[in-house]
Amino acid sequence: MQTIPLLQIGLGGVGRELVRQILATEAPLARRYGFRLAHVALADTTGLLSAADGLDRAALEAILVAKEHGQSITTLPGSTTGSSWEAFPLEQRAIFVDVSAAPGHEVPLAARIAAGCRVVLANKRPLSTSMAAFTALTAHGATRYEATVGAGLPVIATLQSLIDSGDTIIRIEAAMSGTLGYLCTELEAGKPLSVALRAAHALGYTEPDPRDDLSGADVARKALILARTSGLNWEPEAVTAEAWFPPELASVHRDEFMARAEELDAPLAARVAEARAAGGALRYVATLTPTGASVALRVVPADHPLATLRGPDNLFSFTSARYAERPLVVRGPGAGQPVTAAGVLADIIATARERW
Ligand SMILES: NC(=O)c1ccc[n+]([C@@H]2O[C@H](COP(=O)([O-])OP(=O)(O)OC[C@H]3O[C@@H](n4cnc5c(N)ncnc54)[C@H](OP(=O)(O)O)[C@@H]3O)[C@@H](O)[C@H]2O)c1
Numbered sequence: 526m527q528t529i530p531l532l533q534i535g536l537g538g539v540g541r542e543l544v545r546q547i548l549a550t551e552a553p554l555a556r557r558y559g560f561r562l563a564h565v566a567l568a569d570t571t572g573l574l575s576a577a578d579g580l581d582r583a584a585l586e587a588i589l590v591a592k593e594h595g596q597s598i599t600t601l602p603g604s605t606t607g608s609s610w611e612a613f614p615l616e617q618r619a620i621f622v623d624v625s626a627a628p629g630h631e632v633p634l635a636a637r638i639a640a641g642c643r644v645v646l647a648n649k650r651p652l653s654t655s656m657a658a659f660t661a662l663t664a665h666g667a668t669r670y671e672a673t674v675g676a677g678l679p680v681i682a683t684l685q686s687l688i689d690s691g692d693t694i695i696r697i698e699a700a701m702s703g704t705l706g707y708l709c710t711e712l713e714a715g716k717p718l719s720v721a722l723r724a725a726h727a728l729g730y731t732e733p734d735p736r737d738d739l740s741g742a743d744v745a746r747k748a749l750i751l752a753r754t755s756g757l758n759w760e761p762e763a764v765t766a767e768a769w770f771p772p773e774l775a776s777v778h779r780d781e782f783m784a785r786a787e788e789l790d791a792p793l794a795a796r797v798a799e800a801r802a803a804g805g806a807l808r809y810v811a812t813l814t815p816t817g818a819s820v821a822l823r824v825v826p827a828d829h830p831l832a833t834l835r836g837p838d839n840l841f842s843f844t845s846a847r848y849a850e851r852p853l854v855v856r857g858p859g860a861g862q863p864v865t866a867a868g869v870l871a872d873i874i875a876t877a878r879e880r881w
Contacts, residue, residue, distance in 0.1 A: 527560040528579065529877040530617050533567045534610050535625035536592045539647055539672075542866035543624060544585055550870070560877055565619060568610040570627075571597035575605070575613065615642070620876050623648040624869060635661035638668070643881060645872040647672040647865055653746040656758050663753075669872035674747045675701060675839050677864030677871075678857050684754050687845055687853075694755040696844040697813040698852075701747050703837030703860035704731050704738040705769075705809040710836050713806065718769075718793040719786035726783070730837070734779045741766025741809070744820050748811040752818060759818075766820035769793070800824040806832040830854055 531547075533540060547562050555561055563579025567588060574580065574588060584603075591601055599606040610621075611633040618641045623630055631651040634644050635658065644662060646652065652659050652670060662668040671681045687694065700706055707730060711721035722739075725731050731738050745766040752759050768775070770789055774782055800807040805824040808831045812819050825831045834840050839859025842852040858864055 526555060527880070528563045529560050530565045530579065530615070530619035531562055531622055531873065532565055532610055532613060532615070532619050533622045533624065534627075534630070535623065535648070536567060536569045536588065536598065537624070537626075538862040539865045539869070540624040541589055541592055542862040543622070543869050544589055546863075546866050546870050547873075548582060548585060554874065558874075558878060562873065562877065565615070566610060566613050567598060569598045572599040572604055572606040573608045573610060573613065574598050574601055574603060576603075577616075615640075618642050618881070620645060620873055622646075622869065622873060623651065624866075626650065631658040631662060634668075638662065643876045644668040645869055645876060646670040647869050649673045649743070649746045649750060652753070653749050653761060656753070656760055659753050669876055670750070671872050672865050672868035674750055675841060675855065675859045676861060677868035678839060678841070678855050678859055680751075680841050680855055681754055683841075683853065683855055684751065684843065687843065687847070688754070688756055692848075693846040694843065695814065695846065695849065696852075697751055697755070697811070697841065698831065698844075699748070699751070699811045699813075699839070699841045700808050700831055700834055701811060701839045701841070701859055702738060702741075702744050702809060703839065703858075704735075705741075705744070706834060706839070707837045708769075709806075709808055709834075712793055712797045717787070717790040719790050722786050722789075723783070734782075736768075736770065736775070736779070736782060739769040740775075741768055741820050744809065744811055748813055748818050748820055751811075752813055755813075757815060764818045764820060767822060769822070796822055805829075808832070808834065830856070 565579055566573050566575035587601060598604050620643045621634055621637050622645045624647045626648055628650045631654055634651055638644060651662060674680045707725060708721050722735055726735055745764045748764045749761055797807050803824050805826045807822055808825050810823045830842060831840055837860060841855045844852045
């Protein structure tokens with residue numbers, strides 16, 4: 526039985542679900558492929574817990590319980606406080622799995638790739654800084670990153686197979702924020718934005734500061750990853766996003782922003798009315814062609830697949846030389862811990878199967 530060492534960065538909702546799925550698939554993976562995925566180290570913001578031969582089931586379950594209860598990994602016996610995964614000594618090649626949302630991982634991850642390791646990402650940030658950093662991570666397929674766009678939906682795989690087989694992308698249109706999709710549906714149902722936003726915030730559908738969703742920056746990062754995956758060597762400035770709030774609300778404290786959310790009601794209601802008068806629907810859409818990209822609130826015609834989207838679902842429409850008349854469409858839930866973790870696990874398994 527071959528052992529594939531894993532070093533996992535992040536034990537939030539997605540990271541914990543990933544550990545559970547790895548434990549649940551141990552026997553079938555061993556049977557099917559003859560390997561075992563072994564966590565040699567797990568990291569959160571406070572430190573590391575490691576074992577040279579891989580943490581056993583009991584240790585992993587203890588980590589899950591501790592993190593579920595809001596404790597840090599460094600409360601567990603054998604952990605090392607303040608120790609970073611970046612300096613973790615490894616004797617074998619391993620798969621580094623980044624399921625954090627932290628910035629600044631592109632350089633240390635690229636260094637691990639240069640040393641023969643592989644990388645799997647749910648974290649978009651390492652792929653959305655400079656083009657040089659994207660290339661250092663993804664050259665020769667060293668990094669898999671399906672879960673960075675559309676969670677568990679086969680978006681990156683679809684795009685890569687179109688490109689690899691010689692197709693040319695003409696246009697990509699996508700609604701890829703579950704939170705903003707949910708808000709569009711609520712606006713269409715006649716709710717003021719402030720009411721829908723406060724409800725979404727209370728349900729945990731938004732980031733702690735909802736401006737992280739409403740700024741469009743997260744969608745812009747995903748659009749940049751799609752552009753680069755389709756072969757466009759764009760720097761981050763190439764993709765700009767329309768924010769749902771005016772510049773004067775960008776720098777106020779989060780509590781003040783929430784208290785002033787009513788200021789967004791009239792402008793957004795006017796946009797919905799305008800869409801309705803034009804016989805269409807208001808959607809937050811990334812539109813990408815080889816000459817540029819925009820991420821903005823757009824009126825889409827009633828017969829457009831994007832108009833039929835409801836709630837937090839995502840939709841990706843690829844128009845290419847081969848799919849010129851009717852686009853290739855990928856649609857479904859684009860967020861959620863089980864589907865995101867499953868996307869990450871599928872990438873880990875595909876990497877392990879390469880026996881690189
Ligand atoms: N949730 C979804 O539906 C979804 C869908 C697609 C993609 N994603 C992506 O998946 C990633 C994880 O999402 P999540 O919802 O699990 O996030 P989360 O609940 O905020 O968890 C983030 C985890 O990363 C750890 N972390 C942060 N910075 C770190 C660092 N520098 N070193 C080591 N660990 C660090 C945190 O440690 P502490 O526990 O110490 O705070 C935490 O355990 C994000 O990049 C997100 O954008 C999520």
